[in-house]
Amino acid sequence: MANVHFIGAGQMAEAIIRASLAAGTLRAEEISLEDIDPNRIALLTERYGLAAEPLREDALHEAALVVLGIRPQDDLASVAARIRPHLSAGATVVSLIAGVTLQKLETLLGTGIPVARVIPNTLTDTGFGYSGVTLNAQATSEQVESFLTGFGKVLYLPERLIDIFTGFGVAGPNYIYYFIESFTDAGVLAGLSRAQATEVVLENLLGSVEMLRLSQKHPRQLLDINNSPAGVGIHGLYELNNSDFAAGLQRSVLAAVKRTRELGETE
Template sequence: MAMTSPDVYKLGFVGAGNMAESIARGVAKSGVLPPAAIRTSHHRADRQSVFQSFGVVILESSGQVVADSDIVILSVKPQVAKKALLELKPFFTDHKLLVSIAAGIKMKDLQEWSGHGRIIRVMPNTPSAVGEAASVMCMGDMATKKDEERVASLFKAIGKIWMADEKYFDAVTGLSGSGPAYVYIAIEALADGGVAAGLPRDLAHALATQTVLGAAAMVNKSGKHPGQLKDAVTSPAGTTIAGIHELEKAGFRGSLISAVIAAAKRCRELS
């Protein structure tokens, strides 16, 4: 059973979508906060029921959520962030911390729209739903060391978190924000290759998925450079080098690099 942290405060979510749900579930499951210390609101009964199912308090409005919370996570779609913050501006008192996970919305805009200076930006990604998020955060000028520690503990409940300057956030979005989609395509393509080579679809899918998971774990846990691990699998005149040769001819590396750069560029355009 998870042990509740002695540092109990009230955490509110403005926006009750899938990312908010993943964070709230992770926080409650890990014991960082008890579910009763988490609150949100939503006009749809089905979304209310999802959060209530693991003990989150449902309030009638986002204004009530902000008023009744010490840390407020802005988890709305980027295109409605401005409208939401302008409406909630009167509720942001000095003791509250605003944490934005809205992609592409810069600190200066968050400050202007909310009229509030105590802000932290975080960029998580969708594997938060299975506790394997890659999150990056940057601190606003008025955020405190205690704020940093609290926010880090929240996002460690759904994966790993790193600190970076805000100037890197578009690149972060292009890599870890959009990156899961690139990996899903790679898994699908590996499975298709297995089928093309004669494997049953279900076995090909399972092998491709576990192979990607295992390779990522090897990089993560061995501490070795991916190139070293690749070389260890690649025997002279063997099967792996034959496959790598085809990947290089098709521009595999260059395509992934270009995908990250294109996504980062699009993030800059949207922001």
């Protein structure tokens, strides 16, 4: 993996650096940083044993990947104008900036530059979780994939599906955390201690995922196997069927997708 230069060394950049170093897809000497806050650079340089700050232009010029980790409200136009003359031929710009389209990035960076728009997942430290990636005509998966797999799995998508992916996939852990909390509360309500209920819920969750993977069955087939006539399981499911569980979850995802689109339109 060649050098990676981060512009905007905030929370997301740090999460990616931490995960990539742990996964071994990046070495500390391959990483350079810039941020308008010098304290932030000093902090990350020390925390992750990065090379002392090289000249900004040198680091840019030597980078195979330039990662834009600034926020949608930051001054992207100035950043793009500044970096454009220093990008080496074939360097790929990887934008993490929510809501900023490939077309806007190409307009600001100039045509002919490989650009990948990435919506990183928030499970970076685990290696699980998909990042959504859309590439412009100049970018290829070979240019970005070994970097991206350092902080999760990679799902290439046409740009029109990126907002849907954000509301469904990137927001995904929220739905799961909420489910875990609700399910644990049910155990406590029924009389288990919180510690016991939490352990049972986590094991059930991991085991159910593994059952689906191993058996290659649809969830409905496993539900059928688990629920004998007039048994415990089907009585529990009857109440769940009577609730707003499925539609409520689906409305939540659609609301998150809608909000992603609204935020994109304001950029």
